[in-house]
Amino acid sequence: MSRSAHPAGPRHADVLPEGHYTAPADDLNALDPKVWAHTVGRDADGVVTVGGLPVTQLAEEYGTPAYVLDEADFRDRARAWRTAFGADADVFYAGKAFLSRAVVRWLDEEGLNLDVCSGGELATALAAGMAAERIAFHGNNKSPEEIERAVRAGVGRIVLDSFQEIVRVAHIAQSLGKRQRVQIRITVGVEAHTHEFIATAHEDQKFGIPLAGGQAAEAVRRALQLDGLEVIGIHSHIGSQIFDMSGFEVAAHRVVGLLKDIRDEHGVELPEIDLGGGLGIAYTSDDDPREPHEIAKALTEIVTRECEAARLATPRISVEPGRAIVGPTAFTLYEVGTVKPLDGLRTYVSVDGGMSDNIRTALYDAEYSVALVSRTSDAEPMLVRVVGKHCESGDIVVKDAFLPGDLAPGDLIAVPATGAYCRSMASNYNHALRPPVVAVRDGAARVIVRRETEEDLLRLDVG
Numbered sequence: 001m002s003r004s005a006h007p008a009g010p011r012h013a014d015v016l017p018e019g020h021y022t023a024p025a026d027d028l029n030a031l032d033p034k035v036w037a038h039t040v041g042r043d044a045d046g047v048v049t050v051g052g053l054p055v056t057q058l059a060e061e062y063g064t065p066a067y068v069l070d071e072a073d074f075r076d077r078a079r080a081w082r083t084a085f086g087a088d089a090d091v092f093y094a095g096k097a098f099l100s101r102a103v104v105r106w107l108d109e110e111g112l113n114l115d116v117c118s119g120g121e122l123a124t125a126l127a128a129g130m131a132a133e134r135i136a137f138h139g140n141n142k143s144p145e146e147i148e149r150a151v152r153a154g155v156g157r158i159v160l161d162s163f164q165e166i167v168r169v170a171h172i173a174q175s176l177g178k179r180q181r182v183q184i185r186i187t188v189g190v191e192a193h194t195h196e197f198i199a200t201a202h203e204d205q206k207f208g209i210p211l212a213g214g215q216a217a218e219a220v221r222r223a224l225q226l227d228g229l230e231v232i233g234i235h236s237h238i239g240s241q242i243f244d245m246s247g248f249e250v251a252a253h254r255v256v257g258l259l260k261d262i263r264d265e266h267g268v269e270l271p272e273i274d275l276g277g278g279l280g281i282a283y284t285s286d287d288d289p290r291e292p293h294e295i296a297k298a299l300t301e302i303v304t305r306e307c308e309a310a311r312l313a314t315p316r317i318s319v320e321p322g323r324a325i326v327g328p329t330a331f332t333l334y335e336v337g338t339v340k341p342l343d344g345l346r347t348y349v350s351v352d353g354g355m356s357d358n359i360r361t362a363l364y365d366a367e368y369s370v371a372l373v374s375r376t377s378d379a380e381p382m383l384v385r386v387v388g389k390h391c392e393s394g395d396i397v398v399k400d401a402f403l404p405g406d407l408a409p410g411d412l413i414a415v416p417a418t419g420a421y422c423r424s425m426a427s428n429y430n431h432a433l434r435p436p437v438v439a440v441r442d443g444a445a446r447v448i449v450r451r452e453t454e455e456d457l458l459r460l461d462v463g
């Protein structure tokens, strides 16, 4: 991101302060299709609509803050991934990005599988009727109860993350008279170009078993000896919000290298590899994500080429996109409560939510866009920081952005691309009530996750 040039025309501040912002768009009323869900537009009155419904009506009916999710867009993106990878590969939607029973049913209908990483996600998937064999179970410290539940349910694969877990899963499966299909998650030693907290393929971190030093080979050696396990493949997830395909190339190269070593040592060709998720989306107009068909082509070509060179049959590939499917499909709708200009600095715009519904800005320094959505405005752009209502100055939703200078309390603003890791990481900080998720499609809206109530909070507080 570049620091803006001083924009032309009269401004709120004569000199713009330091910050990571680009110059305001020529037309602040325009909605960049890169960051907004597919069906978003403005009606004749200038009100933003989604799924054929004006946001003013949604705010009236469901209140603010609210996550508004474009179901048609979600299905389009899920289908695009499915189609891009074709019948010889599997797409597992990563439920950690956002999971609800409605979402599970949409995925089921669109032919995707599901990656879950906790007992709660597994319960949601099963409650929505997802066939267990289409579920992959992840996690670096699954409890024995979680493992038993997954094995009993008959999940299609458990992704093993440590030496202890290899033994634990084998033992549980055997005691239930089952043979569990498993993949072994390895770290391939790639430094993914993303925030430290969401990079997962370098060796110094908690996930996976390092390829380095022969540890991954040793894990495979042990797993192959255990009757309770059927080792179906190797798993690698290099991190999240990645745009550059080169990390995946290196990962694929190293995973195939391990398959070759396994073939040479054990005479076994493992039939599957999983290259994880992590594909980036556009949070601002500066981001340029790849399309699913480009990603599918690139990954398939790399794996095929590497396998040919190693004289291995090409394994079945699976991927686990979460953010790339759900991220762009939702925005958070807020009502402006206060507008506080600070001379020579910026204007603080307080909304009725904050870090409890979007922790990503505080946690990862994530960048977001924002727009006035209840009307249009021709007022001059002003540099704003959109903040929440929590008792913490780090409670920032959008760090640096431009909104029209006549913004006032009661206006509705929306932050796009909040479909992934916002509701799923929402908290009750300050006893905030977590917002609902309202799905819209073809002129109809329905709540798929309702707003929390004070009774919900008090029910947990047993007095």
Ligand code: LLP
Pocket (backbone or CB within 6 Å): 094, 096, 097, 115, 138, 198, 237, 239, 240, 241, 276, 277, 278, 279, 320, 321, 322, 323, 324, 360, 364, 420, 421, 425
């Ligand atoms: N597969 C595995 C094994 C993963 O650990 C993850 C994400 C995914 C797939 C999906 O990654 P995606 O395509 O959604 O990037 N809370 C962070 C992201 C943490 C991701 C953890 N694992 C954020 O808000 O950016």
